[in-house]
Amino acid sequence: MKRKVTLKQIAKELDVSISTVSKALRNSIEISEDTRQKVQAFAKLYNYRPNNIALSLKNRKSNTIGIIIPEIVHHFFSKVITGIELVANKKGYNVIVGLSNESFDKEVINMQMLANGSIDGFILSISKETLQHQDYHHFVETINQGMPIVMFDRVVHEIPCDKVIVDDVKGAKKAVEKLITNGCKHIAIITTKDYVSVGKLRTQGYLSALEDHKIEPKSSLILKVDDKLLSDDNLDALEKEVELLFQSNKKIDGVFAVNELYAVTAMKVARKLGYSIPDDLQLISFTDGVLSKHSTPSLSTVSQHGQAIGEKAANLLINRLEMDHGDDNEYDEEEEVYETIIIETNLIERESTK
Amino acid sequence: MKRKVTLKQIAKELDVSISTVSKALRNSIEISEDTRQKVQAFAKLYNYRPNNIALSLKNRKSNTIGIIIPEIVHHFFSKVITGIELVANKKGYNVIVGLSNESFDKEVINMQMLANGSIDGFILSISKETLQHQDYHHFVETINQGMPIVMFDRVVHEIPCDKVIVDDVKGAKKAVEKLITNGCKHIAIITTKDYVSVGKLRTQGYLSALEDHKIEPKSSLILKVDDKLLSDDNLDALEKEVELLFQSNKKIDGVFAVNELYAVTAMKVARKLGYSIPDDLQLISFTDGVLSKHSTPSLSTVSQHGQAIGEKAANLLINRLEMDHGDDNEYDEEEEVYETIIIETNLIERESTK
């Protein structure tokens, strides 16, 4: 079992100095054709590759991006990672993933672990717990230490950093308007508690659509699910809540859900209660994932273009990383300008709407 | 914008030597109570954290695990990552993810990028293209350079490394036997081409179950899907193939599919053709993911326990990493012993079977 070969070993073996080897490998004109070839041949033979860690230390740059997301078993987040990875690799960056599991503590710890030299910047989506606590000191600290952050999807606008978001309000509004034009009179929404920023915004879009069409919102048609009730494998609580919603509002003919799971569950419950889809009841879900595409009937959704979000976020981060370069002593006080990019959603119509 | 504070800066500020600071922070008894407190207070104030990169270089150990998987938008792989991450973080390791996108070249490049000091070992599942080419030199080289690999799910037994797999044959067999005991007489299988190791094994299990029950296998009941036909968003090809299967075998009363997508598609096609589930047709799928759980009717599946696989793989790798430590000069020739751990599957019965 031979260890990885280093410049030092090559130098010793060939009886030249380390810097000669280094230069020879980088095709420096300082080195004679002769030794250059000799060194390169030897390096190839032993499959020499520069040690990334040493380079990172020397350059104070790891060429690695840290991603922190609440959970990975989630089509949207996976898609975003795919997008980030695509762009990052193309530009010579690696990607390192940390999961917060929707926990504040894990988010903080994970960021600390990564921020100590392992990565050059973060791309992240905030955990629910953090949003609820509204404690953002770890983001501020990270940024103050000169490490850029790009937030996506679940963002906090107080934090000075680039952001990539979806037009949640508009996307939700378009969806609800679709239901309205399709003839729905009694549209329910299944959403999250308000501290989840995207849930709140989508609820806003729902209300706005109603208002525009002079439909009086009814609080009994608004179900705000407390996802603390929901463990991964116990969906009974959710089903019961949804069932209650239908039973206390017999006239419901449209449902807008802020995520796939809520929509699929609503569909299941509705069918059990005898609704025919889309004749008696039409549904649209935010987030386009596997569930929507493959459910029967298939679900109409608001697509968020997760991969595009990831790509955009990676581009923003890398641009900033390569721009900041050498900013150390110059216009330190110059006000930084941050972008917030809005990725347009679009409505994908499938079988759950007419 | 203050850069991260280093030992050197603290030393200068407090007018002591770097090594004094280092020792003070590590609570060395060599240092006087007095200076120790002074240093620690200062370090806390400036939020000092040791630079991971420098530590990695010094210790020749990054405490980071590299994961290479074919794709992330896949419930099973996501679950495995979750499991790996869980164990890794608990033991002080980070996790860095590379995607091969089922491509041989990307697999090789990704491994090279990571193997140069960034990580201490790999956990990976082989890409389809690699399996097809049967070119495994990159695995062999990596292992020869002293970097341990743990393979999971899609493995190659020729490579000397630890492996975590599922009892694919047995799991498939149990599933098909369930269909048989439930009264199915004409059971079709929807599987992959044979070069996908797990597809082949599951097909084997299917055949074995039939044989045990003295049922003659019929090639017309075996559909081997060529997934090169299938782009992410074009599932028509798959649907057509499945439809053909049903139309040329009117007596099919049971379907075993090697993954969720195939199963859900089969269910959709069958319902379109007028089958009632589970009365006319029963289905079981390998792989337990979101699709199965939330489809209507919900799908009975063979659960692979992705998270358990990830946890086991991480444990294997970390154990080996911490065992190898200092093995440099001792019994170098001692034959390494590798484990292959088999994670038992179990059948989850839902509405698609009686």
Place this chain on the structure above:
DNA sequence: TTGTACGCGTTATCAA
């Protein structure tokens, strides 16, 4: 054309 010396941030060893 080649080699020496330094620094990136840390720790371990040895000297003061």
Place this chain on the structure above:
DNA sequence: TTGATAACGCGTACAA
């Protein structure tokens, strides 16, 4: 009790 030095692997400015 503290400090100087070397080392991890690399690249580069400068000296030979």
